Amino acid sequence: xxxxxxxxxxxxxxxxxxxxxxxxxxxxxxxxxxxxxxxxxxxxxxxxxxxxxxxxxxxxxxxxxxxxxxxxxxxxxxxxxxxxxxxxxxxxxxxxxxxxxxxxxxxxxxxxxxxxxxxxxxxxxxxxxxxxxxxxxxxxxxxxxxxxxxxxxxxxxxxxxxxxxxxxxxxxxxxxxxxxxxxxxxxxxxxxxxxxxxxxxxxxxxxxxxxxxxxxxxxxxxxxxxxxxxxxxxxxxxxxxxxxxxxxxxxxxxxxxxxxxxxxxxxxxxxxxxxxxxxxxxxxxxxxxxxxxx
Amino acid sequence: xxxxxxxxxxxxxxxxxxxxxxxxxxxxxxxxxxxxxxxxxxxxxxxxxxxxxxxxxxxxxxxxxxxxxxxxxxxxxxxxxxxxxxxxxxxxxxxxxxxxxxxxxxxxxxxxxxxxxxxxxxxxxxxxxxxxxxxxxxxxxxxxxxxxxxxxxxxxxxxxxxxxxxxxxxxxxxxxxxxxxxxxxxxxxxxxxxxxxxxxxxxxxxxxxxxxxxxxxxxxxxxxxxxxxxxxxxxxxxxxxxxxxxxxxxxxxxxxxxxxxxxxxxxxxxxxxxxxxxxxxxxxxxxxxxxxxxxxxxxxxxxxxxxxxxxxxxxxxxxxxxxxxxxxxxxxxxxxxxxxxxxxxxx
Numbered sequence: 001x002x003x004x005x006x007x008x009x010x011x012x013x014x015x016x017x018x019x020x021x022x023x024x025x026x027x028x029x030x031x032x033x034x035x036x037x038x039x040x041x042x043x044x045x046x047x048x049x050x051x052x053x054x055x056x057x058x059x060x061x062x063x064x065x066x067x068x069x070x071x072x073x074x075x076x077x078x079x080x081x082x083x084x085x086x087x088x089x090x091x092x093x094x095x096x097x098x099x100x101x102x103x104x105x106x107x108x109x110x111x112x113x114x115x116x117x118x119x120x121x122x123x124x125x126x127x128x129x130x131x132x133x134x135x136x137x138x139x140x141x142x143x144x145x146x147x148x149x150x151x152x153x154x155x156x157x158x159x160x161x162x163x164x165x166x167x168x169x170x171x172x173x174x175x176x177x178x179x180x181x182x183x184x185x186x187x188x189x190x191x192x193x194x195x196x197x198x199x200x201x202x203x204x205x206x207x208x209x210x211x212x213x214x215x216x217x218x219x220x221x222x223x224x225x226x227x228x229x230x231x232x233x234x235x236x237x238x239x240x241x242x243x244x245x246x247x248x249x250x251x252x253x254x255x256x257x258x259x260x261x262x263x264x265x266x267x268x269x270x271x272x273x274x275x276x277x278x279x280x281x282x283x284x285x286x287x288x289x290x291x292x293x294x
Numbered sequence: 295x296x297x298x299x300x301x302x303x304x305x306x307x308x309x310x311x312x313x314x315x316x317x318x319x320x321x322x323x324x325x326x327x328x329x330x331x332x333x334x335x336x337x338x339x340x341x342x343x344x345x346x347x348x349x350x351x352x353x354x355x356x357x358x359x360x361x362x363x364x365x366x367x368x369x370x371x372x373x374x375x376x377x378x379x380x381x382x383x384x385x386x387x388x389x390x391x392x393x394x395x396x397x398x399x400x401x402x403x404x405x406x407x408x409x410x411x412x413x414x415x416x417x418x419x420x421x422x423x424x425x426x427x428x429x430x431x432x433x434x435x436x437x438x439x440x441x442x443x444x445x446x447x448x449x450x451x452x453x454x455x456x457x458x459x460x461x462x463x464x465x466x467x468x469x470x471x472x473x474x475x476x477x478x479x480x481x482x483x484x485x486x487x488x489x490x491x492x493x494x495x496x497x498x499x500x501x502x503x504x505x506x507x508x509x510x511x512x513x514x515x516x517x518x519x520x521x522x523x524x525x526x527x528x529x530x531x532x533x534x535x536x537x538x539x540x541x542x543x544x545x546x547x548x549x550x551x552x553x554x555x556x557x558x559x560x561x562x563x564x565x566x567x568x569x570x571x572x573x574x575x576x577x578x579x580x581x582x583x584x585x586x587x588x589x590x591x592x593x594x595x596x597x598x599x600x601x602x603x604x605x606x607x608x609x610x611x612x613x614x615x616x617x618x619x620x621x622x623x624x625x626x627x628x629x630x631x632x633x634x635x636x637x638x639x640x641x
Contacts, residue, residue, distance in 0.1 A: 035420055037368070037427070086617045093364055094616050096420050097560065100368065101612035104553050108606025116598060222431050225424045262439030271428040278413040278425060 002134055007255040008248065009135050015247025016145035017206055021220055022227040022239040023148075023155065024199035029234045030159065031168040031192020033175075034084070034095045038103035040221015042079075042197060045106050046072045046204025051119045051213040061122075068201040076197020080190050088189075103221070111215050119213040121205065144206040151202070156236045168192055172234065219267060226270040230277050232284030241285060246270045308489045327474055332467050340466040342582065347473035348534045349574035351480050353558040354567060355527025358484055360556070361565030362493065363520035364500030369410065369426030370528040370555045372433035375547035377403040377529020378536045379437070379444065382451035392456050396533055403529025404522040411521040416514055418503065422521065430549050437544040450543045453536040463537050473534050480527055481567055487523070496520045528555075550605055557608040560615050563622025572623045580607060 021043060028036045050068040053059045059067065083102055087094050129136040159165040170178040171188045179185055204213075207220060226246050231238025254266035277284070301307045311317045331343065356370050381399035384390040390398070407429070414425035437444055444451065458475075461468035487493045495516045498506040503513045536542045554577055562573020581604055588595060595603065619626055 035423065037423070083613055083617075090616075090620070091364075092420060093360075093366065094620065096366060096423060097556065098613055098616055100366070100423075100553060100556060101609040101616070104550075104557075104609030104612070105606050106609075107550075108602040108604070108609065112599060112602045112606070219431070222427055225427065229424065262435075264435055264439055268432050268435045271431055274428050275410065275413045275425065278421065282414070282417040282421065 003255065006135050007251045010137060010141070011248035011251030012244050013137055013141045013145045013247070014251060015244035016148045016240070017141070017203075017210070017243070018223060018227050018246045019152065019240045019243030020144070020148045020199065020203045020206060021224050022231070022243055023152065023236065024196040024203065025224050025228055026234055026236060026239050027155070027192050027195045027199065029228075030172050031195075032080075032084075032189045033172040034092070034099065035233070036196070037096065037099045037221070038079075038106065039196065039200065039224055040218050041103040041106035041110075042072070042076070042200040043203045043207065043220060044215065044217045045075065045110055046197075046201040047121070047208035047213045047217060048110050048114050048119070048204070050201065050205045051121045051208055052114065054122050055119070065201075065205055068205065069198045072197035072201035072204075073194040074197070076193040076195070076200070077190050079197075080193035084189070084193070085186065088185075103218075107215070107218060116215070119208075121209045121213060123209055138210075140206070140209050144210075147202070147206075151199075152236055152240055159236065164188070164191065223267070223270055226274040226277070228284070229274050229282075230284055232286035235284070235286035238284055238286035246273070249273050310485065310489070324478070327478075328471070332470060337466045340470045342579070344466070344469045344473050344538055346571075346575045346578045347470070347477050348531055348538060349555075349558060349578045350571045351473070351477050351534060352528050352531035352555050353562065353570040353574040354477075354480050354484055355524045355531065356555045357559045357565060357567070357570045358487070358496075358527070359520050359524035360559055362488065362496045362500065363517050363524075365415070365517060365521065366420055366423040366556070367426040367521070367524065368423055368549065368552050368556075369407070369429035369433070370525070371547040371549065371551035372426075372430045373403045373407050373525040373528040374532030374535065374551070375433055375437060375542075376406045376532070377526075378532035378542045378547070379451060380529070381533045382453055382536050382542055383443075385454050386452055392454075396530070399533050400526040400529045403532070404526035407525030408518065408522060411518050415517045415521065422517075426552075427549075430552055434544070434548065437547070444544065450541050451536070452541045453539075455540075456537065464540075469538050472537060476530065476534060477571075480530070481571075484527075484567055492516065492519060550608075553605075553612075554608055557612050559622075560612045561622055563624035564620070566622070566624045568627075569622045569624035572627075576623065577608065577611070580604065580611075 021039070024042070025036055025039045028034055028039070046068060049071055050064060053064040053067060054061065057064075079102060083098050084095060087098055123140060128139050130139060130142055159169060167178070167183045168188050168191070170181070170183055171185055175185060178188075204217075207217060211217065223246060226249075227239060227242035229242070230245055231240070231242030249269050250266045253269040257269070258265050299312070306312070311320075332340070335343065352370060352374060356367065359365055359367055377399040380402040381392070381395040384395040384398060385392060407426075410425040410429045411422065414421035455463040455468075456472060457463075458468055458471050461471060463469050463472050488497075495506065495511045496519070498509070498511050499513045499516050506516075507513055532542075532547070535546065558573035558577045559570055560573070561576050562571065563569025581600070584595075584600065584603070615622055621628075
């Protein structure tokens with residue numbers, strides 16, 4: 001029983017970190033409707049930038065992390081400007097293909113700049129674990145989860161209350177209608193990609209601290225999809241619920257099934273969950289259920 | 295003066311030999327491929343062309359899905375792996391003859407892919423790309439951790455050579471012939487598929503799914519059919535890979551290979567068979583050119599940097615062609631040809 005509780009609790013906390021990964025994806029869907037296959041790679045880039053700033057350049061933490069966020073926002077806006085804007089009148093197939101290409105570019109570029117070795121991120125909080133009632137959680141996971149909750153709240157507020165947030169949702173709903181109401185589509189697209197970049201910087205910092213910075217982190221990109229498919233492609237609440245579900249599936253299968261089914265099953269289990277969700281409820285728990293079955 | 299070719303009957307539209315010259319061209323290409331090249335080419339070029347041919351089989355298959363049905367697959371390397379392992383294991387464990395093993399492998403790859411197709415093709419949108427990304431990771435995990443399937447160290451499966459007339463597939467000529475005979479069959483199949491009701495239905499679903507559904511063309515059915523055919527051909531290219539290398543191991547069929555297939559059809563030209571072959575040639579030759587040209591200009595790269603550089607260049611190639619020439623190399627070729635057909639009076 002105590003093992004089960006431990007697995008559940010750490011699953012929920014890790015789930016918050018998955019929600020952070022998915023948030024960057026959701027922001028792009030909300031702002032431009034593009035299914036972004038490069039978010040995982042952008043997160044890896046963020047992890048490498050933050051690790052390079054903090055260790056090689058020696059910038060202090062309070063400056064290094066915000067600086068990474070700024071750098072990655074510029075990267076995100078640059079991706080939109082130079083890769084996606086030239087395609088803005090093309091089909092969705094072309095846009096999605098462009099994000100796949102971007103993923104491949106970043107996957108090649110990152111080890112060419114920083115090499116193949118494992119890097120680390122100096123941790124702000126010492127590597128302890130919190131112990132409550134016999135359940136232990138690494139400090140970094142705990143505080144990251146708290147940060148994610150605050151961030152998710154802020155984005156939820158932004159999308160439901162602010163003028164720009166509503167404009168972004170309008171664009172993803174219907175580009176032409178939004179444009180004819182005077183919404184600046186280019187601005188909206190650029191802002192959503194910049195936000196995705198900034199979120200990727202934070203996700204890179206958190207996941208890099210947890211797992212070490214290394215190009216194998218790109219597997220996180222594949223784990224975004226179970227989160228957003230379960231939660232609904234453009235729902236922030238969905239990203240939280242989906243993230244927690246993925247965290248639980250991963251943690252429980254790591255605890256109980258890895259020995260029987262082979263090492264690494266816990267990474268694949270969320271992907272199997274993804275297939276099951278697609279079979280049952282393809283638009284997710286919180287997605288817009290207006291699906292055209294044609 | 296000729297101003298262009300205009301079809302007056304539907305039969306002219308779907309004719310394989312649109313002009314009398316086309317028949318001569320096709321015969322010439324076949325003669326060069328199957329007679330001249332095997333006699334003239336050096337073993338080095340036979341090896342390179344064989345690799346191009348294997349890639350061209352996979353790319354032609356993927357083009358059925360992306361070019362004609364308008365869906366993206368990120369799992370074609372995984373389906374190639376299913377094909378390669380099925381045929382390899384059937385031959386090595388069950389002593390099946392190759393003419394049983396190869397069709398079985400294609401069906402296995404197609405049926406396996408349907409799991410992912412059924413999950414994602416029922417709804418509109420590019421969900422197939424997500425499901426096939428999952429397929430890619432699931433297959434990679436199965437290959438690396440279920441050693442009772444793949445057998446032994448790093449999942450290596452040995453392929454027994456096949457005899458083709460006087461050649462067997464241990465010689466470069468035999469491999470070349472096996473691959474290009476297969477490619478010719480695949481090209482003929484896909485060309486005819488596109489002239490049939492099914493092929494036109496796929497294009498209809500790609501262009502206007504609602505109108506297609508209104509014309510009693512079931513989008514799900516034709517998207518699934520395109521995906522099944524495409525994955526079965528990917529399985530076939532996996533089999534060819536196995537016969538060419540003599541063995542398969544788990545590290546071959548990665549996500550990078552799936553992206554490489556996408557790069558081939560985008561560089562070559564979406565929805566065009568000559569485009570698939572041109573793209574396969576371009577993407578397969580790229581590492582060879584890099585290896586020959588970079589040292590010539592004084593840049594020496596280590597093997598690992600070269601892999602990363604290639605990964606990046608494949609992405610750059612996709613992006614450049616998407617933005618600058620969406621119809622690919624074949625579209626470029628057609629433009630140039632049309633320009634010179636009426637030269638100097640082109641308009």
